[in-house]
Amino acid sequence: MEEHLTVGRVAELAGVSVRTLHHYDEIGLVRPSMRTAAGYRAYSAGDVERLREVLVYRRLGFGLREIADLVGDPSTDAVAHLHRLRGLLLERREHTDAMIAAIDRELEARAKGVMVGPEDQLKTFGAQLYDAIGGAYTATRRTDPRIAAQIWDGLGDAQTVLNVGAGTGSYEPSDREVTAVEPSAVMRAQRPAGSAPCVAAAAERLPFADQSFDAAMAVSTVHHWRDPICGLREMRRVARRVVVLTFDACEPGWQDRFWLTRDYLPEFGDLLADFPSLAAMAEPIGAIAEPVPIPWDCTDGLFEAYWRRPRAYLQDHVRRAVSTWTRVGPEAEHRAVRSLSDDLASGRWAARNGDLTGLDMADLGLRLLIA
Ligand SMILES: C[S@@+](CC[C@H](N)C(=O)[O-])C[C@H]1O[C@@H](n2cnc3c(N)ncnc32)[C@H](O)[C@@H]1O
Numbered sequence: 001m002e003e004h005l006t007v008g009r010v011a012e013l014a015g016v017s018v019r020t021l022h023h024y025d026e027i028g029l030v031r032p033s034m035r036t037a038a039g040y041r042a043y044s045a046g047d048v049e050r051l052r053e054v055l056v057y058r059r060l061g062f063g064l065r066e067i068a069d070l071v072g073d074p075s076t077d078a079v080a081h082l083h084r085l086r087g088l089l090l091e092r093r094e095h096t097d098a099m100i101a102a103i104d105r106e107l108e109a110r111a112k113g114v115m116v117g118p119e120d121q122l123k124t125f126g127a128q129l130y131d132a133i134g135g136a137y138t139a140t141r142r143t144d145p146r147i148a149a150q151i152w153d154g155l156g157d158a159q160t161v162l163n164v165g166a167g168t169g170s171y172e173p174s175d176r177e178v179t180a181v182e183p184s185a186v187m188r189a190q191r192p193a194g195s196a197p198c199v200a201a202a203a204e205r206l207p208f209a210d211q212s213f214d215a216a217m218a219v220s221t222v223h224h225w226r227d228p229i230c231g232l233r234e235m236r237r238v239a240r241r242v243v244v245l246t247f248d249a250c251e252p253g254w255q256d257r258f259w260l261t262r263d264y265l266p267e268f269g270d271l272l273a274d275f276p277s278l279a280a281m282a283e284p285i286g287a288i289a290e291p292v293p294i295p296w297d298c299t300d301g302l303f304e305a306y307w308r309r310p311r312a313y314l315q316d317h318v319r320r321a322v323s324t325w326t327r328v329g330p331e332a333e334h335r336a337v338r339s340l341s342d343d344l345a346s347g348r349w350a351a352r353n354g355d356l357t358g359l360d361m362a363d364l365g366l367r368l369l370i371a
Contacts (some may be wrong), residue, residue, distance in 0.1 A: 004034050004042035014055060021051075029068055030054055049078055056085045060092065087226045090274070094224070098132040101326045105132075129224065129323060130167075130184035136320035138190055140301025143170045147245070147300065147366075150292055151217060154243040154370045158215035162239055164203045164231070165221025169195040170300065171245075179213070181206065203231030208238040215241035220302060222246045224323070228276055229284055236285045236371065244369040245292060250277035251365070258304055258364045259353050260313065263343075264336040267328040268303075278367055287371035293361035304364040308356050310349055314341055 011018045024030040025041060030051045032041040043051070050071055057067045071081070106116045130137075152173050155161060163172050166180035168190045178196035181203070182188050188198050201207050203218065203225050216239035218231075223246070225231045235242045248254065249272040255261050261268040278289055298305040303322045306312035314337060319325040325333050343349040356362070 002044055004032075004036075004044055005048065006036065007032065007041040007043070010043050010048065010051065014051065016055065024051070024054065027064065027068075029064060029071070053078075053081050053085065056089075060085075060088050083227070086274075091226050094129050094226070097323075097327050098129045100329065101129070101132040104326075104330055128184055129326070131186045133320065133323060133326050134167075134184050134186035134190070136317065137187065138168055138321075139317045140305075140321045141168070141170060142300055144295065144298050144300040144305075146295050147171070147292060147298070148173075150290075150368060151219065151243060151245060154368055155215045155217065156241060158213075158241055160213045160215075162206070162208070162213040162216040162235070163196070164206070164216060164218040164235060165224065166191075166196075166198060167221070168192070171217070171219045172196055202226070203234055206234045206238050210237055211240060213239040215239050215243060217243045217245075219245040222281070223272065223275055228281060232281055232285050242285050242287065242369070242371040244281070244287070246278070246281065246367055246369060247272070247275075248278040248289070248365045248367050249275050250279070254365055258307060259310075259349075259356075260304075260307075260336075260340075263352070264340050265324075265328060265332065267332045268324055271324065271327050278369075282369055282371075285369070285371040287369035289367045289369050291363050292366040292368050293363050294366060296360050296362070304362075304366070307362050307364060308359065310340060310344060310353075313337065314344075 005013075007018055007021050011021055021030070021041070025032060030047060032043045032047050034042040034044065036042050053071050054067055057070060058064075062070070070076075076084075109116050148171050151171055155173065155176070158176060160177045161173065161179070163169075163178055163180045166172065166182045167187045169180065169192060172178045172180065172195065180191070180196045180198040181201050182191075182198050183200060183202045185200070188200065191198055199207060203221070204227050216235040218235065222228045222231065222244060232242070232244065235244070249269075255266065255269045281287070282289055294302075294304050294307060296308040301312075301318055301321050303324050306318070312318045319333065319337075328336075340349065343352075
């Protein structure tokens with residue numbers, strides 16, 4: 001016989017009151033499918049699954065009526081609900097990161113005696129991550145010609161190119177007709193005059209008809225998407241060719257590839273815990289993956305760019321242009337920087353990483369997906 005849980009046990013496990021569960025039963029939101037001999041409500045695995053969906057939607061701020069419509073939708077099964085909930089939670093996390101980043105900046109400003117105006121204070125609450133941190137992007141982030149050559153090679157003979165998550169326009173080829181897509185107003189505002197036209201949209205819902213472009217490209221952005229697989233499918237839908245610069249976070253021991261994550265910032269691994277594997281991203285668009293080595297003097301200040309120039313990570317403007325440093329939080333950031341600074345001063349970093357000085361390029365997990 002199928003195992004049932006009593007109402008008291010379900011309440012205890014879920015961290016809600018028995019009264020709440022009674023209420024959900026009374027309004028028909030989560031009806032336990034059985035009663036015990038003594039007349040107590042008893043929940044089956046299916047009832048618990050539905051309750052879990054209700055509770056996550058509730059925590060995300062949905063009203064009970066809205067939730068009833070969502071969980072009662074006959075066209076949505078449990079897996080579809082899990083995907084939707086996961087996407088909503090990631091969006092929430094991105095918002096939280098953005099608010100923390102904006103609050104940190106205000107604290108910093110106040111510590112210097114600068115008052116933040118009312119408009120800027122309110123912006124915090126509507127902020128997406130790049131609306132909060134994007135202002136620092138152009139200090140170090142720009143096209144690296146060697147990485148660009150590999151991306152442009154991947155585009156083949158495409159004449160019309162869609163650049164998704166385009167940011168300020170790095171890696172947009174000047175000899176093709178480019179259309180950019182970028183959701184952050186702060187990033188769009190920093191696109192240089194004369195750069196490709198830019199549409200405010202997100203990868204998961206590209207406002208273009210099927211096969212509108214010869215190629216679609218996306219550079220250093222997929223890890224920010226609410227639903228990477230959905231975004232990649234969208235790119236495949238609107239373009240005949242797809243080229244994506246992303247990161248392989250699945251190879252065993254990948255956290256040890258780069259001394260920064262291995263010895264100073266292991267929290268980087270947590271940020272990518274939910275990120276799909278390279279194979280999971282390649283499969284739905286039929287892509288092959290090729291390594292993208294990072295030159296020792298990389299001109300794009302991405303997270304791994306300074307693998308042979310460790311002192312760069314001690315500079316605030318270098319870190320502010322890379323979202324990782326904001327997302328790990330100020331405590332981890334300060335600890336990592338302090339520890340790196342100590343090791344550089346004591347010679348410990350050099351003793352551990354001396355072999356890097358002889359290398360011109362390093363494979364630190366960047367991959368180009370080409371489909
Ligand atoms: C690290 S920047 C990369 C920008 C640019 N591609 C480059 O290489 O400089 C990541 C960009 O992805 C954008 N982004 C975040 N979520 C997105 C989404 N769902 N769809 C498209 N772009 C997104 C951010 O606003 C940000 O501009």
